[in-house]
Amino acid sequence: MTAIAEAAPAVSTSDTLTMAGALNRALADALTEDERVLVFGEDVGTLGGVFRVTDGLAARFGEARVFDTPLAEAGIVGTAIGMAMNGLRPVVEMQFDAFAYPAFEQITSHLAKLRNRTHGRVELPIVIRIPYGGGIGGVEHHCDSSEVYYTHTAGLRVVTPSSPADAYALLRQAIDSPDPVIFLEPKRRYWEKETARLDHRGSTLDRAVVRRPGSDVTLISYGGALGTTLQVAEAAQEEGYSAEVIDLRSLSPFDLDTVAASVRRTGRAIVVHEASRFCGYGAEVAAQLSETCFHYLEAPVLRVAGFDIPYPAPNLEQHHLPGVDRILDAIERLQWDDSAPAAGGGA
């Protein structure tokens, strides 16, 4: 194998950086620490990726480990499967969410199933990075929220970070995982900055986290919509509602324990995501909460999601994506009774 560039520290020092920068650091650290790790896809080499997530990696680690492929998504995932069967750990990029659809057969028919088909003898530690979702004014086929295609497929892990530090931790964990991981990067959060200490050792791949504690209602969200949801929690506070915000991080497996514990305390829940509502991820969360928390619920579990339409053109997307007002309206609709602590503000 090619020589490995000089070692970078496994835990980076406290730094101000964007999510794209944090992902770049995660790839660099993984490439440094494990010579089996490879990074490839379309334009990830010399250009450094259309979002610059792989910036500088080809120059630093060489063309054998970070390289451009022909323009063919099934080819990228299919060859990654063969490479993983032969002991490597590919991290591949699908340039945009909808660009991954040509690779769907390889993902669902093989990537997700080879462990199962072979009684666990074939392990595929592959990460498929997919910039996903809207909010950046992209044209059609560049803004899909395709998460449930993957979460519906057994054998795949599906994760999505919502902050730079978590992006670093989740990607390192995803690369270390023996299971294939669909790694959804919310592109509207790529340039948000955060000062954080990058560390992946305290993180787990399949746990949700409470981003903001609250007592009146649980807002459950992830990825691109998480930022809006946190804004809603601030605004709701002014109206007298204490909202708890949960960042799911892992969409598959779903961390029911963390979510249900919160909902049993608050008695009310709203799932917020930008993907279409019908058969969307919120439907699964709502169903699981009604099955496990029914007697704790003061109101139906609501979903605030994108409309059931193809992703709209850029100048209309603000009407499709759940905004602060739409989520606040949902909180108002949760049928607060007079004895509830927030009754005054919610009337």
Add this chain to the structure above:
Amino acid sequence: MTTTERAAASHLLPSADPLGLIAADGSPVPDPALELPDGEVLLRLYQGMVAGRRFDTQATALTKQGRLAVYPSARGQEAAEIGGILALRPQDWLFPTYRDSMAVVARGVDPVEVLTLLRGDWHCGYDPYRANVAPQCTPLATNTLHAVGFAHAARIKGEDSVSLVLLGDGATSEGDTHEALNFAAVWQAPVVFLVQNNGYAISVPLSKQTAAPSLAHKGIGYGMPSVLVDGNDAAAVHAVVEQAVARAAAGEGPTLIEAVTYRVESHTNADDASRYRDRAEVEQWLARDPIARLKHYLTGRGLLDDARQQEIDARAEAEAATLRERMNVDTELDPAELFRHVYAEPTAALRQQAAELTAELTTGNQA
């Protein structure tokens, strides 16, 4: 590459007619580009084909007895199946399709484990790392990309290993085949594509599958040397695959081989081939039988006598008898296995579902 160099790529073109070394009547056909395998290799090919056919007819019989859910026969394709496999070195890898059970067995995988898929017990019954055989692939052409990735990884790791991928004529129309040929050529990956053109993709004949002069012609568009070979001539298939493996191992990149052969049986036992082809056509191909052809050659050269023939037949018969006996044992499957290999560790939801199934089965047993 300059325009002149591009135009000069005619060396990538396959021959107009399939290459062959032994004619249908068993007479030798010398070819300056191909070396006839030595007598020992020819005898191994012959024995492999006899055993392969016996395995195939046994599997077909097991289907009729309800022991197999389905079986896609490769009868008539023995030269392509065995000729290719025996050209591989131990460190090489095979990426087979659902029709290539015969090839997988020839590679050294336990026949009962090979038939686990078709019996319906599990989707792959063998350990791919034991004989370097990937799980048999049911979707068409997807295995071509796995072979390219595996071969590319071998090169990255500095390992001397070549991947041989088997696909049919129908699979050459799938997008994955084209992506695989392109990736392999761009990367100069050590991989050999062996297309078994058996005439039909279920019911659709080659003439409705492609407008190309031959399937081997598809290689030139990707910048890959291509070979058209008589797929019923085991000696010729073995010789071209061996050359392609040597090229790949020497770092000279991939080769596309089209072996022209014929599917004598229906697509599977569930298909009725009489609806889409004439008996006369089948008869014509039966006359070109790959086993009879090599037998004529070997006996004509004094390499095969009655005693040796009986020995080969007896061995194939014994293997079939053992297979029959082992397949006639009812298997006991553990339902808990359903949940064990979805992820490295079962998730909380899967543990819960496993418990639900166990409870369901316990209640059922008590009832």
